[in-house]
Amino acid sequence: MFDTRFDKKKFQTEIQENLxxxxxxxxxxxxSQELFQAVSFAVKEVIMDDWMKTxxxxxKEESKVVVYLSMEFLVGRALGNNLINMKNYKMVEEALDELxxxxxxxxxxERDPALGNGGLGRLAxxxxxxxxxxxxxxxxxxxxxxxGMFRQKIEEGYQKxxxxxxxxxxxxxxxxxxxxxxxxxxxxxxxxxxxxxNNAKFIQENYQSVNAVLYEIPIIGYNxxxxxxxCVWDAEPxxxxxxxxxxxxxxxxxxxxxxxxxxxxDVLYPNDNHYAGKELRLKQQYFFISASLQSALKALKExxxxxxxxxxxxxxxxxxxHPTVAVAELMRLLVDExxxxxxxxxxxxxKCCAYTNHTIMSEALEKWPIDLFSRLLPRxxxxxxxxxxRFVEQIHQRYPGNEEKVRRMxxxxxxxxxxxxxxIAAAFSVNGVARLHTEILKHQELKDFYEMMPEKFNNKTNxxxxxxxxxxxxxxxxxxxxxxxxxxxFATNLELLENLKPLADxxxxxxxxxxxxxxxxxxxAAYIKKHNNIEVDVDSIFDVQVKRLHEYKRQLxxxxxxxxxxxxxxxxxxxxxxxxxxxxxxxASAGYTRAKEIIKLINSVAEVVNxxxxxxxxxxxxxxxxxxxSNAEIIFAAADVSEQISTASKEASGTGNxxxxxxxxxxxxxxxxxxxxxxxxxxxxxxxxxxLSSEEVIHFEKNGGYNPWDIYNQDQDIRKVLDQLVxxxxxxxxxxxxxxxxxxxxxPKDGSMADMYFILKDFxxxxxAQEQVDAAYRDQKRWAKMALLNTASCGKFxxxxxxxxxxxxxxxxxxxxxxxx
Ligand code: 26Q
Numbered sequence: 078m079f080d081t082r083f084d085k086k087k088f089q090t091e092i093q094e095n096l097x098x099x100x101x102x103x104x105x106x107x108x109s110q111e112l113f114q115a116v117s118f119a120v121k122e123v124i125m126d127d128w129m130k131t132x133x134x135x136x137k138e139e140s141k142v143v144v145y146l147s148m149e150f151l152v153g154r155a156l157g158n159n160l161i162n163m164k165n166y167k168m169v170e171e172a173l174d175e176l177x178x179x180x181x182x183x184x185x186x187e188r189d190p191a192l193g194n195g196g197l198g199r200l201a202x203x204x205x206x207x208x209x210x211x212x213x214x215x216x217x218x219x220x221x222x223x224x225g226m227f228r229q230k231i232e233e234g235y236q237k238x239x240x241x242x243x244x245x246x247x248x249x250x251x252x253x254x255x256x257x258x259x260x261x262x263x264x265x266x267x268x269x270x271x272x273x274x275n276n277a278k279f280i281q282e283n284y285q286s287v288n289a290v291l292y293e294i295p296i297i298g299y300n301x302x303x304x305x306x307x308c309v310w311d312a313e314p315x316x317x318x319x320x321x322x323x324x325x326x327x328x329x330x331x332x333x334x335x336x337x338x339x340x341x342x343d344v345l346y347p348n349d350n351h352y353a354g355k356e357l358r359l360k361q362q363y364f365f366i367s368a369s370l371q372s373a374l375k376a377l378k379e380x381x382x383x384x385x386x387x388x389x390x391x392x393x394x395x396x397x398x399h400p401t402v403a404v405a406e407l408m409r410l411l412v413d414e415x416x417x418x419x420x421x422x423x424x425x426x427x428k429c430c431a432y433t434n435h436t437i438m439s440e441a442l443e444k445w446p447i448d449l450f451s452r453l454l455p456r457x458x459x460x461x462x463x464x465x466x467r468f469v470e471q472i473h474q475r476y477p478g479n480e481e482k483v484r485r486m487x488x489x490x491x492x493x494x495x496x497x498x499x500x501i502a503a504a505f506s507v508n509g510v511a512r513l514h515t516e517i518l519k520h521q522e523l524k525d526f527y528e529m530m531p532e533k534f535n536n537k538t539n540x541x542x543x544x545x546x547x548x549x550x551x552x553x554x555x556x557x558x559x560x561x562x563x564x565x566x567f568a569t570n571l572e573l574l575e576n577l578k579p580l581a582d583x584x585x586x587x588x589x590x591x592x593x594x595x596x597x598x599x600x601x602a603a604y605i606k607k608h609n610n611i612e613v614d615v616d617s618i619f620d621v622q623v624k625r626l627h628e629y630k631r632q633l634x635x636x637x638x639x640x641x642x643x644x645x646x647x648x649x650x651x652x653x654x655x656x657x658x659x660x661x662x663x664x665a666s667a668g669y670t671r672a673k674e675i676i677k678l679i680n681s682v683a684e685v686v687n688x689x690x691x692x693x694x695x696x697x698x699x700x701x702x703x704x705x706x707s708n709a710e711i712i713f714a715a716a717d718v719s720e721q722i723s724t725a726s727k728e729a730s731g732t733g734n735x736x737x738x739x740x741x742x743x744x745x746x747x748x749x750x751x752x753x754x755x756x757x758x759x760x761x762x763x764x765x766x767x768x769l770s771s772e773e774v775i776h777f778e779k780n781g782g783y784n785p786w787d788i789y790n791q792d793q794d795i796r797k798v799l800d801q802l803v804x805x806x807x808x809x810x811x812x813x814x815x816x817x818x819x820x821x822x823x824x825p826k827d828g829s830m831a832d833m834y835f836i837l838k839d840f841x842x843x844x845x846a847q848e849q850v851d852a853a854y855r856d857q858k859r860w861a862k863m864a865l866l867n868t869a870s871c872g873k874f875x876x877x878x879x880x881x882x883x884x885x886x887x888x889x890x891x892x893x894x895x896x897x898x
Contacts, residue, residue: 082123083165085172091119092176104176110246112178113186116169117156117249124159124250124295128304131895135214136380141389141890143208143215144373146366146403147201147396149345150219150307151193151226152294153545153706155250157184161549162210162297188243189707190294191225192309194349195625196732197435199541199706200510201396203732203876206542209298209305210569211880212892218369220361221251221292221309224344229664229703234680238347238667250294251309257291259368260315263337263360267455279413281456287338288313289368299544299568302895310368314338348666349625350441356449359402363454366403374410384415388428392888395432395504398443398496404430404503405460413456419463431506431887433537434497435729437514437522438629443496450494461499465489468502475529486525501526501533506887508537511730511751513771521775535886538754539730540876543571546736550710553593554740554868561586572872580865587861594717594741594864601715604708605660605699611687613697617656618854621742622720623704623712626663626672629727633818634836634843635659635720636679639686639698640798640807641844646692655851658697662704662712674818676700681807681814709733713740717864718765718850721746722843724834726771728752735874741864743853745846747839751874759870763863765853767846768839777838782830785823788837795840799823 095115096102102111135142157180160166170180193199201217208215227238265284269277294307314335341364346353373391374384382390395401404426411422436442451458465488476482484490488498501507501523509515515536519527527534548555548568559565561580567573580586598615605613622635639659645652661679665672683698701708719737721728721744728750738744738755746752747768756764769777777783789796799819801807808814822832832838854860872878884890 082126082163083168085168088119088123088169088172089176091122092116092172095119104178109182110186113156113183114246114249116173116178116183117187120156120159120163120169121250121295123163124297124304127297127302127895128295128306130302131214131304131893134893134895138891138893139380139390140214140893141888142391143213143888143890144369144391144393145201145204145208145215145217145396146369146393146400147198147217147219148362148365148399149193149198149396150201150205150217150309151195151198151706152190152202152205152307153199153710154184154187154189155294156187158545158549159250159295159297161544162206162299164300185707187707188241188245189225189705190243190248191241191705192219192222192345194226194345194347196349196730197397200539200732200876203540203542203545204880205296205305205307206299206544207540207876207880209296209303210301210542210544211877211884212298212301212303212894213880213884213888213890214893215296215305217296217305217307218365219307219309220342220345220365221311222342222345226345226664226705227347227667231676231680231700231702234677234684236665236673236676240344248294252293252295254291254293257372258313259289259291259371260286261289261364261367262286263363263453265455267459279456279459285334285337286315287334287341287364288315289364291368291372303893304895308369308372310342310365312338312341312364347664348669350436350438350627350629351666351669352441352443353668354445354449356453359445359450359453362399363402363406363457366400366406370403370406370410374415384411384417385421385425387425391429392890393430394883394888395430395500397433397435398500401432401443401496401500401503402454402457404499405454405457405464408460408464409456412460427503427505430500430504431508432500432504433508433510434514434518434523435510437517437729438727444493445496447489447492447494458494461488461494464499464502472529482525486529497523498526501530505533506535507533508535508887509729510537510539511754512536512538513726513748513753514729514750517726517771517775537879537882537886538751538873539732539735540874540879541732541735541739542876543739544568546710546713547739550736551593551597551714551740553596554714557589557593558868569877571875571877574869574872577865577869581862581869584858587858587865590741590865590868591857591861594715597711597714597740601711604711605701608702609699611697611699613658613699614656614694617658617695617697618717618850619658619660619715620718620720620745620850621660621662621712621716621737622722623660623662623701623709624731624733626665626669626675628671628675628834629724631722631724631834631836632661632663632679633675633834634722634839635661636675636682636698637798637836637840638843638847639682639696640801641794642847643682643686643689643692643696644794644797644801646696654695655854656695657851658699660699660701660712660716662701662708664704671817671821674815678802678807678815678818681809685807709736713737713742716740716742717854717860718742719744719746721749721752722768722839723747723749724839725749725769725774727774727834735871738867738874739871741868743850743860743863743867745850754873758873759867763866763870765846765849767842769835774835777835778830782832783835783838785832785837788840789823792841795837799837 230237262284296305719742731750745765802815802819
């Protein structure tokens with residue numbers, strides 16, 4: 078079933094025309110990259126018509142628009158996904174085939190736009206896909222980083238970061254919109270003037286400014302002609318000086334301005350779940366927020382609305398605290414520029430802004446030093462002072478005499494601006510991203526706020542888009558599901574997958590299902606052969622942990638367990654272990670030393686076990702370089718076991734867990750984040766759950782931890798693994814290489830809690846769970862059932878469901894229909 082917009086002949090001609098105009102080439106002599114460009118421009122041309130129609134309809138319908146403010150949008154490759162959503166993948170495949178061109182190869186020519194770190198950025202991308210698919214007018218607003226997430230190379234087992242020059246060949250899907258340029262001001266000082274009614278006017282002087290230039294990227298809805306926009310801002314200097322000017326002051330000022338502009342959007346900070354108080358980061362935040370809000374306000378007025386109607390027409394959803402300066406910038410625009418009173422402006426701001434929290438870990442909370450903040454954003458700082466003053470007054474009224482409360486809750490404290498407090502004080506909605514996470518927010522981390530303003534708090538369990546992570550990532554499985562259900566409707570209604578459940582008792586269906594898994598394992602094995610030059614056995618269990626490297630995610634637990642298994646195989650050759658391939662993929666933040674040591678350890682273990690012939694290839698360890706959206710799609714489809722082993726209470730939700738489940742992998746995990754809800758959907762018997770509960774973890778933390786030496790002394794197998802960290806087994810004889818890891822588990826030198834992430838505490842329980850995996854997999858039919866039931870039970874975890882909940886509880890926006898005309 079093709080969409081009628083594409084005419085195959087016309088499309089082929091278009092490609093040939095593009096090749097001629099862009100490169101003076103024909104299909105025969107064009108390179109793959111040139112073909113990718115030519116095809117993408119041809120696809121973009123088809124998109125354009127729908128894009129124009131969408132904007133027209135949106136205006137005509139006077140829609141309320143969702144503005145999703147985020148420092149990160151990890152969209153991944155566009156070509157294949159756009160074709161899927163336009164329902165023309167097969168047609169284009171055919172059209173290209175006739176020209177002797179392989180669509181798959183062209184897709185591989187596209188660089189991933191990696192404008193995000195991990196979960197939070199990818200969630201934003203899934204949300205945009207769902208918003209467009211469900212028909213809600215929406216804009217993503219973010220930054221057009223010159224360099225996205227670094228590319229990872231592994232050299233001698235160490236991570237090396239390579240700049241990601243993703244725009245090198247241009248990005249065919251974006252549109253530059255210079256007519257929407259906005260000026261953004263930094264620094265200087267604020268002069269107060271009074272008019273004849275003694276109203277104060279705040280005038281920023283001696284500031285430096287930068288132009289924010291808009292680029293739009295189309296976000297295509299599935300099979301509905303809707304095209305929303307991802308708006309990303311580039312920074313350009315304001316060039317307004319004349320070369321013939323003799324005034325050297327002007328000249329230097331101009332050059333300075335150019336420098337201010339130059340580095341703002343240079344690079345995405347590669348920190349995941351970690352706050353770094355860098356001035357440039359704050360600059361980036363204010364830069365894209367000021368540009369986005371100014372243009373939103375302009376658009377509002379252009380559509381003929383009064384500023385006071387703003388809350389009926391726009392909703393700003395803040396993706397974590399990173400865009401929270403929006404609260405103060407909106408106040409500034411409304412009070413200083415639009416002349417509203419403080420109360421009026423606050424009424425609008427607090428009805429327009431909603432905040433999503435993605436973490437409870439203290440090292441990720443944004444707290445800006447006041448001196449830095451007020452120097453860079455003097456007027457914004459004044460506004461925050463006033464917001465804080467009024468907020469503190471409210472706390473006083475509610476809790477008279479309770480100074481401790483005030484200290485705990487105020488926005489400004491100890492010379493810092495606490496962004497989460499600003500977000501909660503201003504927003505009308507505060508949500509967590511999985512049920513357990515929201516409960517922890519309400520009753521632990523944000524207890525004071527929940528007690529004072531319970532009506533603001535709500536949960537929105539994350540989801541992922543099945544268009545990318547099932548239809549595009551796993552065409553084999555998608556076709557099989559279509560065949561079994563007799564419909565493709567699960568593309569927009571994932572709950573339909575539950576109709577697969579009866580097939581869990583159908584031997585034929587089970588073997589087909591596992592046959593598809595095997596094909597996907599072959600695809601991944603080929604990828605691994607090509608990139609790692611390692612042969613993996615597709616009949617082995619593919620046990621996968623792919624996610625950012627972080628101590629709380631416990632890749633260390635996984636690799637220590639691999640070391641344990643290897644020891645067992647050597648010591649007890651009579652014991653039987655099912656063949657297993659442990660697959661890792663993870664980027665460490667550039668400055669995160671411990672994380673980098675763990676990557677090195679994984680690679681050292683791989684080196685040793687992969688080259689030990691005595692274990693007959695029963696155990697392989699593979700570290701996939703440069704884990705990113707494009708190879709994630711191949712990896713999820715091929716996984717048997719999904720490792721979701723964070724220390725309970727630390728992973729707010731997780732979304733990789735959902736992508737694995739969708740593709741028929743079985744979760745091996747802790748009761749953390751959305752794992753709790755996954756188990757609820759699929760049944761505990763169809764997952765492998767282990768480890769401390771979040772209550773237990775929180776309890777230990779409150780009591781200063783536990784004594785890991787007890788475990789070291791009592792369990793000789795664990796002891797052996799720990800000793801191997803410092804006896805040279807895995808450091809090519811270097812006994813010091815993993816000393817820090819060893820110390821962190823047993824006796825940290827910096828006085829912090831030993832084994833902060835409860836790796837040794839959970840080890841035995843993890844080992845048991847791993848043994849259960851082994852036993853379950855031996856019973857091929859039992860495993861097939863479990864795997865199929867995971868796919869069949871993943872309906873809840875579509876981001877379509879998540880978005881409908883945001884709409885119903887927070888946004889209250891309406892669907893539109895983009896007509897055929
Ligand atoms: C903050 C300040 C300065 C520099 C960087 C940062 C920064 C950047 C990225 C802080 C945090 C992040 C990313 C956080 C993140 O990805 N959180 C994840 O969000 C997912 C979507 O909700 C959840 O599923 C994950 O559990 C959560 O870890």
